[in-house]
Amino acid sequence: MIIAPDLLKCNFIASEPNQKWVTDITYIQYGSTTKYLSTIIDLYNNEIMAYKLYDHQQIPLVIDTLQEA
Numbered sequence: 794m795i796i797a798p799d800l801l802k803c804n805f806i807a808s809e810p811n812q813k814w815v816t817d818i819t820y821i822q823y824g825s826t827t828k829y830l831s832t833i834i835d836l837y838n839n840e841i842m843a844y845k846l847y848d849h850q851q852i853p854l855v856i857d858t859l860q861e862a
Contacts, residue, residue, distance in 0.1 A: 805836055810835060810838070814834065814842060815833070816834070816855075817834075818831045819832075827848075829848070831847070831858040833859070843858050843859070843862035
């Protein structure tokens with residue numbers, strides 16, 4: 794397992810736009826269907842910079858979200 798370094802050191806406040814972005818993937822259960830939502834958020838104003846909603850939680854979900862941002 795690869796563990797990325799903690800570059801933010803729990804400092805989730807940004808003093809200007811595009812200084813700190815964070816990402817997360819969550820799942821949404823809708824009946825028998827599961828969707829995966831990948832988001833990128835700017836910590837300056839909590840604006841969603843990009844998002845993708847896919848049927849799977851595989852690498853293209855993250856790559857496509859990054860490319861959209």
